[in-house]
Amino acid sequence: MAWHKLASTLAAAGVALLAANAAQAQAPAADFPGSKPITFVVPYPPGGFNDTLARTVSDRLSKSWKISAVVDNRPGGNTLIGNNLVAAAQPDGHTLLITPLPFSALPGLYGGKLNYDALKDFAPVIWAGSTQNILVVRESLGIDSVQAFIDYAKKHPGKLNYGSTGSGSSNHLSMELFMQMTGTEMTHVPYKGSAPAVVAMLGGEIDALFDNIPNLSQHIKGGKLKALAVTGSRRTPLFPDLPTVAEAGVPGYEVNVWFGIQAPGKTPPPVVQKLNAEIARLIRQPDVVKLFGDQGVEVVASTPEAFFELVAAEVPKWTRVIQEAGIKVE
CATH class of the missing domain: 3.40.190.10 (Periplasmic binding protein-like II)
Structure with missing residues (x-):
C-alpha cells in the first residue's frame, strides 16, 4: 500500500532528525531530572490502562530517582487538551504525555486544524506496551x-x-x-x-x-x-482459543493497540535517552510485567527511535482509513 512507502520515508526522516538533534546537543543529561517534578499528562479521565501506565511509571520513577512524579489527567477535546498542553510545554523532560493509538488518528480527523504536528512537535520517549x-x-x-x-x-x-x-x-x-x-x-x-x-x-x-x-x-x-x-497479529494468552480476525476470515487485518510516552518536540536527546532507559528498566520489572499482563497488555519497552517509527507508520495508515470512510469528528 502507498502508506507503507510514506511511513518508510517519514521514519527515515525521523531517525535522521533524532541523530541531528543528538549531534547538536550541547550537554549531556547529567543534571536531569534535578529537583523539578515530572508530570505525566493523561489526556483521559482516571481509570483505564492509560491511567494505569502513568501511575505505575510515576510511582516507581519517584522512588528510583527520589523526585516528585505526578499524574495530571486532562481529558476532553478528543485528547487535544492534554496533547496541546504537552506540545507547548517547556522541552526539558519534566512534562510527558501518555500517548495511545488514537494519537495517530488525529491528523486524519482534523487535518491542518491541529495546533501541533504529530511527528515534529513531540519527542517519542518509549513505546511502553501493546494490547x-x-x-x-x-x-x-x-x-x-x-x-x-x-x-x-x-x-x-x-x-x-x-x-x-x-x-x-x-x-x-x-x-x-x-x-x-x-x-x-x-x-x-x-x-x-x-x-x-x-x-x-x-x-x-x-x-x-x-x-x-x-x-x-x-x-x-x-x-x-x-x-x-x-485484532492483533497473534492470539492472546488470556484467550488462547480466540482466533485473530485475520485467521478467522479477513486476511491482512491487523490492529495492535499501543501505549507510549512522549515529551515536547525539542527535548534534548540525552534527556530523552535518560528517560527511556529508566522507564524501560522499571516496566521490565517482573511485578510490572505481571500487572500489565493481567490486563492483557504486553510490555514492549522500545527505544525512542522504534517508537517514532511506529507513530510514523500509524499516522498515514489511519489517515487513509479515515479518509476512505469519510469519518467526521462527532
Missing part, C-alpha cells in the same frame, strides 16, 4: 464466528449497530477497517468512554463492539459477552 481489541457481539444474535458475523452484516446492511468511545478511537478505527476489508456496513454509535460503551453492549443497546482486552475480559470470562476474535 489488542476483541470483537464481541450481542449473545442474542446467535453468531459464533467472524464469518457468520460478516454474512449477517451483508444480509442486513446498515442495521447492525456498533459502539465506540468516539471518532478516531481504537475501537472505532478497528470497526471501520473491518468494514472496509469485508465490504460490510454498520451504524456507528459513539459513547463517552469505554465504560458506557460496554454497559450499552451488556444491555443490548448495540450489537457489536471492538474494545481493549482489559475492558472486556471479565465480561467474556463471565459469559456475558460473545467474543469472536482478537
Whole structure:
C-alpha cells in the first residue's frame, strides 16, 4: 500500500532528525531530572490502562530517582487538551504525555486544524506496551464466528449497530477497517468512554463492539459477552482459543493497540535517552510485567527511535482509513 512507502520515508526522516538533534546537543543529561517534578499528562479521565501506565511509571520513577512524579489527567477535546498542553510545554523532560493509538488518528480527523504536528512537535520517549481489541457481539444474535458475523452484516446492511468511545478511537478505527476489508456496513454509535460503551453492549443497546482486552475480559470470562476474535497479529494468552480476525476470515487485518510516552518536540536527546532507559528498566520489572499482563497488555519497552517509527507508520495508515470512510469528528 502507498502508506507503507510514506511511513518508510517519514521514519527515515525521523531517525535522521533524532541523530541531528543528538549531534547538536550541547550537554549531556547529567543534571536531569534535578529537583523539578515530572508530570505525566493523561489526556483521559482516571481509570483505564492509560491511567494505569502513568501511575505505575510515576510511582516507581519517584522512588528510583527520589523526585516528585505526578499524574495530571486532562481529558476532553478528543485528547487535544492534554496533547496541546504537552506540545507547548517547556522541552526539558519534566512534562510527558501518555500517548495511545488514537494519537495517530488525529491528523486524519482534523487535518491542518491541529495546533501541533504529530511527528515534529513531540519527542517519542518509549513505546511502553501493546494490547489488542476483541470483537464481541450481542449473545442474542446467535453468531459464533467472524464469518457468520460478516454474512449477517451483508444480509442486513446498515442495521447492525456498533459502539465506540468516539471518532478516531481504537475501537472505532478497528470497526471501520473491518468494514472496509469485508465490504460490510454498520451504524456507528459513539459513547463517552469505554465504560458506557460496554454497559450499552451488556444491555443490548448495540450489537457489536471492538474494545481493549482489559475492558472486556471479565465480561467474556463471565459469559456475558460473545467474543469472536482478537485484532492483533497473534492470539492472546488470556484467550488462547480466540482466533485473530485475520485467521478467522479477513486476511491482512491487523490492529495492535499501543501505549507510549512522549515529551515536547525539542527535548534534548540525552534527556530523552535518560528517560527511556529508566522507564524501560522499571516496566521490565517482573511485578510490572505481571500487572500489565493481567490486563492483557504486553510490555514492549522500545527505544525512542522504534517508537517514532511506529507513530510514523500509524499516522498515514489511519489517515487513509479515515479518509476512505469519510469519518467526521462527532
